[in-house]
Amino acid sequence: MKAGNDAARAEILRAIRRALGRDGPLDPGIARALAARAAQPHPRPHYSAGLAQRFAQKLRAADGSVDFADNLAGIAARVDAYLARHKLGNTVALAPDRRLDRIPWPAHWQAERRNARPGDGVGITPAFAAVAETGSVALSASAQTPAALNLLPATHIVIVEEQQIVPYMEDVWQLLRAANHNPRALFFITGPSRTADIEQTLQLGAHGPTRFFVVVRR
């Protein structure tokens, strides 16, 4: 199997080079130049709104909910109010992350620091960053931030610090490079899951969360 695959690799590369009119790999000088090819900025949609305002507007347009809080206690109050408003109970799975530990969650909650389980109603995770252009939150998979918490709970709640909101997705790449970070999974999530596979009719809550709520701490 392994030897066979080396042969396949060699043959595919050979066929590509033949098609490109070369009989070997790129000239080392060109290869170095390509490797150094700066990550070029490309044309992208311009906008003038403030970052938090744009983020909230775009996320709401994608059927997500957004609220703002002034401090940690405010975050807890906003989330608690959201759960009450939508009658979502008070059983919550929290990402085992220090950023969430600092928040004074309501005493009447049954909050557990753990990964998601299939029947979970509510999961809360911290964000890696947020993108104002599209109203997306960026979430990385790690020991403290399990990927399944973004996907399994019926309601997904994300906590964002206002200074985490960046103008464009490209700014998230800069954050990753600055931290020399390449997570196993990096999600950009924009609103609740949806499908239009039945007669082109939009229906929220396909396989992922049915509700998506972001609290931004100013």
Place this chain on the structure above:
Amino acid sequence: MRAAAQNNFPRRVQVALGNETLQRALGRARAGFQDKRRRAVGQVAEFERMRRAAKEIKNHTLTHLDFYLEKFADAVRANGGQVHWARTAGEARDIVVGICGAGGKKIAKGKTMVAEEIELNPALEKAGHEVTETDLGEYIVQLAGEAPSHIIAPAVHKTRGEVLELFARHHGAKKRGGDTAAIVAEARQVLREKFTGADIGITGANFLIAETGASVLVTNEGNGDLCSCLPPVHIVTAAIEKVLPTLEDLALFLRLLGRSATGQEISNYTTLYAGAKREGDADGPREFHLVLLDNGRSAMLGGEFRDMLRCIRCGACLNHCPVYGSIGGHAYDAVYSGPMGAVLTPLSAGLRVARDLPNACTLNGRCREVCPVDIPLPDLLRKHRMREFEQKLGGARGRLALVLWAFFALRPRLYQAAAGALLYLLKKTAGRRGALRKFPLAGGWTQSRDLPVPEGKTFLRRWARGER
């Protein structure tokens, strides 16, 4: 084998045109897709510049494809993933079946056109595995025993009533409402168990990033992410032209993909997957496999169809094609339908068996206008037609018509005289109705419509008389 059936294209078109349910579904889909794209594109002043940049990036990447593929493969390995190179569809199937191992595994699949291309599901089932498609549209066509009829909306040809019947038959007689919400809720419930119980997840990739080794998955349902994150083994099937050099390139392509496909600024779930679970990670697959498929693409790279390798499978050309909009995807009887399919299928199945597809085109040019990477689809289809003529694959009648037409076209005076005579004859025959019910040698065309007869004199006559 699908290719063998290609010869029946005219018959399948007739069936599709006469299928009222299909016609209703197609009409609704066409209007929806076109409106959504128009609105989304209209909101971005930079769209044309983004489109030109995307075309340049793809051309640059294709010109250095070996370099970027090796770079990508090295990065995947550095991330703890395994890369498998597959020259052909059969080789790719064998690799995936080999990874899955002994039969009896539960496999949850996200939507992947490459898996359709290599006919993966029958091979996995033959090896004794249970395969479940988890994209709602794919799940519906799997239950129906059909193939997807659209690359991004696999069940676009199905009505809600048909889906209800399918669910009743396959999910047992549960009490259910008939609305879309109830259907989606039922599928969610059934497929939840498939995600959580799966031994293996298989997905495609919309893009591969050479810089970081990431496979990028774009969905709205979140099903692909569940397939990627919950099972202990994740297999990605992707073709070699999916590679992009950098994350900056990815950002540009995501902006174009969402707007072109569904009129969204970004799809709900856009995820970059870089290898297997890391030490300490709370979850993730313990094995990550990436199958890189050639299957004729390296050959396309060296030929006159290289532009087609820029395709990002957004479906915009299908959504704006009057032929696709009239006959739907199944009439093409191939993995890829619409304009991009009519270019690709003759390359994979051979022009001899797929010769009708490039002719099922009005050369109206809409597909190229909406293509986010400016693929000259009408030109590529015309190339197929030229090859078809050179290889004498067309019918004798069409060939004779072309030879006759060329004879007149090269003799302008004769052409004008003949055109004038023909016009006179047509008008005489049509009488006051101004249309013909039948026309010699065009019985197929006049079967479902009348041929309107041109009004007035020939164009050149009117021009000469000063009508401008």
